Amino acid sequence: MAYKATVHAENDTARSWRRYRRRVTAAAAYEPPAQPPHSLAEIRASLLPEEADAFDRDYREALETAAETLNLDELHATLQHWRRIALMTQTDPAAHRRMLAQADETLRTGQLPPGTASLDEVKALIKERLGLAARLLLAAPAMTARRRRGRTPPRCRRDGRGRRVLAGASRCTGR
Numbered sequence: 001m002a003y004k005a006t007v008h009a010e011n012d013t014a015r016s017w018r019r020y021r022r023r024v025t026a027a028a029a030y031e032p033p034a035q036p037p038h039s040l041a042e043i044r045a046s047l048l049p050e051e052a053d054a055f056d057r058d059y060r061e062a063l064e065t066a067a068e069t070l071n072l073d074e075l076h077a078t079l080q081h082w083r084r085i086a087l088m089t090q091t092d093p094a095a096h097r098r099m100l101a102q103a104d105e106t107l108r109t110g111q112l113p114p115g116t117a118s119l120d121e122v123k124a125l126i127k128e129r130l131g132l133a134a135r136l137l138l139a140a141p142a143m144t145a146r147r148r149r150g151r152t153p154p155r156c157r158r159d160g161r162g163r164r165v166l167a168g169a170s171r172c173t174g175r
Contacts, residue, residue: 036087043079046086048097055082 037043040059047055062078065071089096102113112118117125 034087034090036083037090038083040079043082043086046090047082048089048093048100050100051085051089058082 037046044052044055058078059082062075066075085096106113
């Protein structure tokens with residue numbers, strides 16, 4: 001998208017554009033994310049054909065529950081769930097199909113895909129990392145309340161006249 005800086009030179013809000021002397025033609029560095037579908041027709045149209053029946057079934061069940069309980073919470077939750085799935089499908093239908101195929105394979109065989117960790121392995125890794133973090137925190141010198149509040153730089157103290165002094169030096173170079 002081209003933009004000429006001199007077009008809005010008089011406008012106060014466009015002062016940041018004054019530094020450009022020529023037309024700016026740089027492309028956007030990213031694509032804006034797709035908007036999630038809002039209506040039922042948009043949600044259903046965004047889904048893969050193999051997911052449409054499951055959407056219809058879930059929607060009907062949520063409608064029945066809403067009619068019985070006079071509460072729309074479950075209906076809203078169901079629609080939000082399917083909006084997320086429709087957005088994933090819109091973003092990359094091939095990747096969504098691969099994910100569904102992998103989930104079906106895992107459910108059918110009970111075997112994790114190659115290169116994945118079991119729940120027990122993940123928990124052990126988290127425990128190990130938390131233990132390492134705790135050891136690092138315990139090994140670090142304790143901060144005084146005054147240093148935490150930022151009033152005195154590290155390794156500084158106040159001398160008899162209230163001046164900050166670095167331990168072992170004549171003056172503290174901190175604040």
